[in-house]
Amino acid sequence: MLFRRRLLGLDLPSFVVAVVATVLVFIGTIVYGTRSDHSELPYFVKTILPGGRCQCETSTTFECDTCLDCAASPPAPPNWSEDVQKNWTFQFGRDGLNEALTPDQCSASFPGLFEDVYRAAKHRRANHITKEELSSFEFVNGMVRVVIHDGELYVLQSSMSDHNYRKKAIAALYAIHRAITSVPHRNSIPNIEFVFTVEDMARDPAKPLWALARRAQDQNLWLMPDFGFWSWDVRALGPYTEVVSEVIRRESFEPWENKQKKLVWRGKLAYAPKLRRALVDATKGKSWSAVSAIQWHDPHSMQVDFVGPVDQCNYLFIAHAEGNYQPLILLQHSGGIFVLISPGRSYSGSMKYRQICRSVIISHKLQWIQHYHYLLISNGTNQNFVEVERDFSDLDVTMEHLLANPEDAKRIADNNVKTFRERYLTAAAEACYWRALIRAYAEVSFEPELYELNDAVGVKGHHSWPDRRGVRFETFVYVAIVMKRIRSE
Incomplete structure (x- = not known):
């Protein structure tokens, strides 16, 4: 005797088909709703769009630890001379494009700007970043591994197969390079090794990654300025200062x-x-x-x-x-x-x-x-x-x-x-932020080595010279530009 199980008036195969069809329609509706640029959508489609009811777990309404009121008449750091305290204050027309402000001038000019730098450093103060931790990253598109050593910028590793990621990453590298080369004494810049991403949303916010944005719960991310402060090749844009x-x-x-x-x-x-x-x-x-x-x-x-x-x-x-x-x-x-x-x-x-x-x-x-x-x-x-x-x-x-x-x-x-x-x-504030980020990161991270021994080099009994890690920034961007032209020809 053949028994056919029935569920809600349908036999089992028909029920499965109905469920699969419903799921596919649901998925298709979401895809349509998220991809469509039409201003009018059916009410049902709007209700199931990702994003719930336009609410989020936390909103970022800040009560800044360092008051913005101080920006009008910034306090002078205690180690400044009396003449400097009396005579120097930030002026937009004079100092807005000055990327070489001293740390004291940066602190006096931009109170409250470095709050997230202080937060990130405090979060890692009892658990310093290691080289092994950086090596544990899943290196995906849009990520770059960098060393700053003796005031020079080196690219160790990059994943920029997508053209948009390449443009954004190079703009970020240029901004970092400008920040560290604009100061008179580049040897004052700490040696650090870090990984940054130009993805809009970091894939693994549990890692000590330099990122463009974070949510309140992403405590391990270190915020860096947006690449667009250097330039953005979108219609009617270009260098931010322009x-x-x-x-x-x-x-x-x-x-x-x-x-x-x-x-x-x-x-x-x-x-x-x-x-x-x-x-x-x-x-x-x-x-x-x-x-x-x-x-x-x-x-x-x-x-x-x-x-x-x-x-x-x-x-x-x-x-x-x-x-x-x-x-x-x-x-x-x-x-x-x-x-x-x-x-x-x-x-x-x-x-x-x-x-x-x-x-x-x-x-x-x-x-x-x-x-x-x-x-x-x-x-x-x-x-x-x-x-x-x-x-x-x-x-x-x-x-x-x-x-x-x-x-x-x-x-x-x-x-x-x-x-x-x-x-x-301003460009001055951006450069100050990059250098503050570098200094704070150095306080809770390992001291990188620019050279490392390569076991594959040398013969037993002969001296083996260590290899330099990475490529200097100037060479890296030159090659990136040349390769782009070759591919376009």
Whole structure:
């Protein structure tokens, strides 16, 4: 006698087919929702997008240990001479491009900038970083292993098969090289060995990796400045200081009173669909909205919707939303089942371009921390941006308040310029941060050797000379440029 098991009115084979079909439809819906750039999506698709309800485990609202108030009249370190204490203070026009400030000048000029450096060093003070620990990394695309020795920069290992990773990594190397070669006495730079990544989100945050951004729980990561401070070959960008100069020039003939009283934002929805679609939905139909999605590979969208970093400064309000692209990964389980993994979305490197405008930056509560985020202040006398909920549910009320109180908006915009464009996002501040990072890392890490014995070299009874590790930075970038030209020919 043949028994056929039935479940919910279906025989077992039909039930399995139905379950598999449902899972495939679910996966396909997520893929469609995360990849689509269309501003309108069915409600059901929006509800199952990765990112929950646009909330995060922790948000980074800082109470900085070193007050920002001190930036207006920075305290002089105790070992300064009386003349220096009396006569020297940071001035944007004179010192903003000076990458050779002394450690004392850096500390006096940029209080609060080095908070994450101090945090990372404190975390490893009882457990110093070892060479074996660095060697244990899974070396993936976007990672570079580096030695700084006697004031020179050497590349030991790199994984940059992707063209975008290569550009970002080389820009980061140039920034490090500039920071260590701009000081008069390069031998004062400690010898260190470290690994950095230019991935938007570090693959293994449990390792002592130098990264572009971290979450609050990623205690082992060491934050480094974004590669874009050197340069970024995206439309209307380039060297960061060049963009800043153009914004200042534009301000000279387009004053505050002429700005459009609207909130502007441009971005790709697929880079953080749950979060960015919430922004688009919250601004839909509002008289104060100049918010629009953009499709980078659509010539019409780029012609109609694109707003460059300088042009966005024409608006009174600029929105910011996290989200750099992290691809969905389809893994095959050992049992033959396919599992869809979304590694999530990371920080957005566009914030620094918004902060050079004399405009009010409106951002949701941030989940990702960059090296200078400790200087973000959302209330009080020194308020330099406006913070709203991650689902933008209070954006309408916030905009109505700012439009009804233009003096508040002007004060916040002026503080934004004073804090970021004219101090903490200058080339001088970036170089100071790199050197502070190097010094703090050296305090909790091993002393690297530039030369090592190679057992394969030499004959028994003969002297074997040690090999130098790595390639000097100058040679590394030269070869990288030449190889790129060869491949393009």
